[in-house]
Amino acid sequence: MSSDRRTGPTRVEVALRTAQRVQRSLPRPSAALRAAEFPLRAPTVPGGVEPLPEEPTLGAAYETSWARSPVARLGRMAIQEGAIRPLIRLVADPERRGYDRLVGLEGPAIFAANHLSHIDAGLLLSSLPEPWRRRAFAGAAADYFFDTRIKATLSALALNAVPIDRAKVGRRSATLAAQLIEDGWSMVIFPEGGRSPDGWAQPFRAGAAFLSVRTGVPVVPVHLEGTGRILPKGTSTLVPGPTRVTFGTPLRPSDDEDMRDLATRIEAAVGALADEVAGDWYTARRRAHAGSSPSLSGPDARAWRRAWALGDRRSHRRRRREPWPLRRTG
Numbered sequence: 001m002s003s004d005r006r007t008g009p010t011r012v013e014v015a016l017r018t019a020q021r022v023q024r025s026l027p028r029p030s031a032a033l034r035a036a037e038f039p040l041r042a043p044t045v046p047g048g049v050e051p052l053p054e055e056p057t058l059g060a061a062y063e064t065s066w067a068r069s070p071v072a073r074l075g076r077m078a079i080q081e082g083a084i085r086p087l088i089r090l091v092a093d094p095e096r097r098g099y100d101r102l103v104g105l106e107g108p109a110i111f112a113a114n115h116l117s118h119i120d121a122g123l124l125l126s127s128l129p130e131p132w133r134r135r136a137f138a139g140a141a142a143d144y145f146f147d148t149r150i151k152a153t154l155s156a157l158a159l160n161a162v163p164i165d166r167a168k169v170g171r172r173s174a175t176l177a178a179q180l181i182e183d184g185w186s187m188v189i190f191p192e193g194g195r196s197p198d199g200w201a202q203p204f205r206a207g208a209a210f211l212s213v214r215t216g217v218p219v220v221p222v223h224l225e226g227t228g229r230i231l232p233k234g235t236s237t238l239v240p241g242p243t244r245v246t247f248g249t250p251l252r253p254s255d256d257e258d259m260r261d262l263a264t265r266i267e268a269a270v271g272a273l274a275d276e277v278a279g280d281w282y283t284a285r286r287r288a289h290a291g292s293s294p295s296l297s298g299p300d301a302r303a304w305r306r307a308w309a310l311g312d313r314r315s316h317r318r319r320r321r322e323p324w325p326l327r328r329t330g
Contacts (some may be wrong), residue, residue, distance in 0.1 A: 007269030020223075028142065029285050031235040036065070043278075044113050058147060058149065059146050060146070060163045060165040060172060060173055061172070062142070062146045062152045062156070062157045064163070064176075066156070067157055067160055067313070068137075068199045070325070071180040072157060075227070076159075076160060078136070079123070079157070081160070084126055084158065084184045085120075085121050085137070086124075088122055090240070091119070091230060091238055091240045092119060092125060092226070092240070092241070092243040093240070093241070093244070093246070094123060094126075094242075094243045094245055096127050096244075096245045096247075097112075097244065098205065098247030098248060098273075099138065099243065101247055101248060101250070102129065102220070102247060104220065107217065108132075108184050108217050109132065109186050109218050109220050109250060110186070110187045110189060110208050110211055110218070110271070111132075111187065111191055111219075111220045111222050112189050112190070112191050112208040112219050112221055112222065113139065113188070113189075113196065113270065114190070114192065114196050114222075114274075115190035115192045115194065115201075115202075115224075116195060116196050116227045116229035116232070117231040117232060117233075118195070118231055119159070119227055120224055120227050121159055122159070123245065124222060124224065125138060125163055125188055126160060127245045128186070128188075128301075133304075134265055135184060135186060136160065136186040136188055137159075137160040137185050137187055137188070138160060138161045138162070138189075139161070139162060139187060139189040139190070139207070140155055140162065140163060140164060141163075141164060141166050141187065141193075142165050142166070142173070145163070155282065162176055162245055164177070164207070166193045166194065166205075168234075169312070174210065174211070174214075177211055178211055178214050181211060183194055183217055187208075187211065189207060189208050189210075190204060191206075191207060191267070192204060192218070193205050193207075194207070195233040196228060197233055197234075198230045199298075199307075200296070200306060201270070201297050202297065203297065204263050204264075206259045206260060206262075208263070208266060209253070209259040209260070209261075211252075212253050212259075212262060213253045213257070213262060214250075215256070218250035218251060218252045219251045219262070219266055220250050220251075221247075221248035221249060221250075221251065221270045222246065222247055222249060222270070223244075223245075223246045223270050223273035223274050223277060224243065224245055224274070225243060225244040225245075225274070226242055226244060227243055229241050244277060246273045246277060246304070248272070248273050249269070251266060266297075268288075268291075268293065270289070270296055271293045271294065271295060272284060272288035272293045274293075274294070274296055275287060275288070275293045278294075
């Protein structure tokens with residue numbers, strides 16, 4: 001005859017009692033945590049359901065609106081005046097000319113320059129006269145300046161940079177830049193889309209012209225000289241040396257002009273400024289009026305010949321005397 005007497009708790013009962021004791025010993029969550037309506041962990045995706053792709057937060061998708069808040073603008077002014085401008089003065093010793101051509105220019109403008117070095121953005125932003133300097137942003141390559149969180153944050157804070165997708169025409173980048181211009185911000189942009197590999201300019205893209213046609217604001221051509229010797233493409237070593245920033249006459253799109261024609265005019269205007277720097281003002285103006293300014297992209301020749309021609313321009317530039325009326329103004 002079998003007996004129903006139990007000699008002790010089963011293993012299951014022992015495990016349950018142990019779990020209850022552990023649970024009672026744990027601290028209770030706060031009332032605020034118990035009342036929270038959001039999940040404490042990311043929800044799981046049921047089996048067989050394709051998860052949604054994660055939204056990108058870097059590159060062209062990086063959000064820069066915070067960099068134009070009052071606090072960020074105050075911090076940027078401190079960075080630019082306390083660090084960037086002294087560094088540019090020490091490393092580049094800039095000579096700035098052509099401010100007289102901006103007399104009468106009111107409202108925002110698009111400052112379009114040739115591109116030789118990573119210091120170009122800091123040099124041009126620090127060379128803008130008031131009131132444009134305090135209310136300017138830079139178009140920066142999304143795949144380089146916004147590829148990591150640290151670089152994106154520093155670029156947005158120090159330069160008020162916005163990401164520009166140079167691999168394709170990005171609607172988000174173009175819309176953001178146009179909105180900022182329409183809100184009264186001026187833009188610094190390098191239409192080549194990247195730094196020169198040999199000191200001569202690359203063909204200008206239509207980004208600056210597109211924004212000018214869309215917003216109706218003028219484009220100010222700017223020529224930068226000397227930055228390629230300070231920090232050329234492919235190196236990371238600063239070699240201090242003199243530079244020159246020359247501002248040109250603002251260009252406005254005509255009623256029947258499309259962005260391609262305006263882009264051609266912008267490139268020609270920067271080329272005419274380069275001719276001024278290499279020669280004398282009067283001769284360069286005559287050539288510009290006749291449409292015969294030397295090509296900004298240099299001779300169509302082998303690499304050694306292009307380097308030779310660039311060296312000739314530099315030697316002539318050092319020998320010549322500054323022409324009136326574009327002598328240094330600040």
